[in-house]
Amino acid sequence: MPEDGNNCSFWDLALFSYIKRCKYSPWIIAISFVGITLIVLLTEGTVQEVVFILYGAPIIYTVLVYDMRRGSLVAVLAAIAVTLGRAPHIAEEIAMGKWDHVIIKGIFIPTFYILFCLGIGKLILNERQLREEYRLLSEELSASAEELAEAYETTTSLFTSTIQALAAAIDAKDPYTRGHSERVTKYALDIARALRLPEEEVQRIFYASILHDIGKIGVSGNVLRKPGKLTQKEYEEVCRHPYVGANIISSIQPLKEVLPLIYHHHECFDGSGYPEGKAGEEIPLGARIIAVADAYDAMTSDRPYRRAFPKEKAIEELKKNSGKQFDPEIVKAFLKVLENSDDQPPVVSTWKVISSDA
The missing domain is CATH 1.10.3210.10 (Hypothetical protein af1432)
Known part of the structure; x- marks a missing residue:
């Protein structure tokens, strides 16, 4: 029976393999992105800032299903959506001269978070790909080992049969x-x-x-x-x-x-x-x-x-x-x-x- 760690690894790879093949992935990404964007546009203040965190899900999902390039595109769209949603608040802070708020909350934190999500997606993708490569390599090695075992068994059987035939010839x-x-x-x-x-x-x-x-x-x-x-x-x-x-x-x-x-x-x-x-x-x-x-x-x-x-x-x-x-x-x-x-x-x-x- 597989150990818990191996079992978890199996399910991780199975899930990863499934989402890679899932034909509904574009819809999942689009619907989640639009839904989060609507919430961002319809809310304001702290709620709006918290909802922004949800963009991490479609960004990471896109990286896992497709690649970093498309994940980056979703990240840019998320940044634009958040900027548009917070535009009135940003304009107000600029008018009040709160440039530190504009730079930190409006630029630095969103940019950092988006890059963080892209990095997480890339790390997970690399780790899953390495596991998949390891699994395929293990299967190849296992198949090769089985072939070698069969070849060894055949060779040993032939060797033994030859020896037995030689012994029988001597006895005769x-x-x-x-x-x-x-x-x-x-x-x-x-x-x-x-x-x-x-x-x-x-x-x-x-x-x-x-x-x-x-x-x-x-x-x-x-x-x-x-x-x-x-x-x-x-x-x-x-x-x-x-x-x-x-x-x-x-x-x-x-x-x-x-x-x-x-x-x-x-x-x-x-x-x-x-x-x-x-x-x-x-x-x-x-x-x-x-x-x-x-x-x-x-x-x-x-x-x-x-x-x-x-x-x-x-x-x-x-x-x-x-x-x-x-x-x-x-x-x-x-x-x-x-x-x-x-x-x-x-x-x-x-x-x-x-x-x-x-």
Whole structure:
């Protein structure tokens, strides 16, 4: 609801706009001017002097509706009308030698008052015009802001869709991990919200989660699909994917802040992970969240060397490795998410897909 000041401003502008458009304005000015002039001509003395003040209304009104030039014309006509109305009295004062009265009351005061009314009209006109210009500028800025917001939303949507398509392409390289990045993203966002993280951090975790395995683009497909134990060289190749992923992301300016999350998502809470062996809170919070989400999805999905774990066994593994591989607080938050979720994530099986491909 608008504040009182803004409300008054609105009505001021509305009234100003109305009188500017009013087709009866010439009649209003003419009738008021003639009416005041008749009163001036039909009265005398103090009453006549007081009635003269009423000329301020048509003078100011003319300035507001038209301009200073026409307002000045009305002011001159008012001065003439008053002079004619007071002509007998002025002649009498001249005859009596009261020149001070003639100059002050007959010339100075009327002139000052007329100029004062013109000044008031000009000030009001300028103030209203400034308000109107401000209102129009505000509307233009508001429209521009809306257009920019729409453009930003479209660009962000396109950017996000491109990232999701890239993640899907990486997942497709290994039939065992189809949809892995999307599921990890879902789990990671659920954890982030359960921890009540700021929306900016949630946004970073979203991008880092969906791109956490982008570095696998540099890992041989044969190594990713190998059913048996990896050789030392193959294991080292897999372990390089956080570094490769971070290197790819480093060239994308809007994703600079998610780089540490991708680079450290395979660190362990006890310092036994890779690539740098960081421990505890040395590991970025987002990376610790992704580590839990990534491990859970890996356990509940088929791999070349084993079938998917049942959900209960995966939860048991999370508990067992809490404080070792995983941050205990994040494990606790994720277990609550799984417990409270109505739609429990299904165990993803790709054995039939692999068999049919073979």
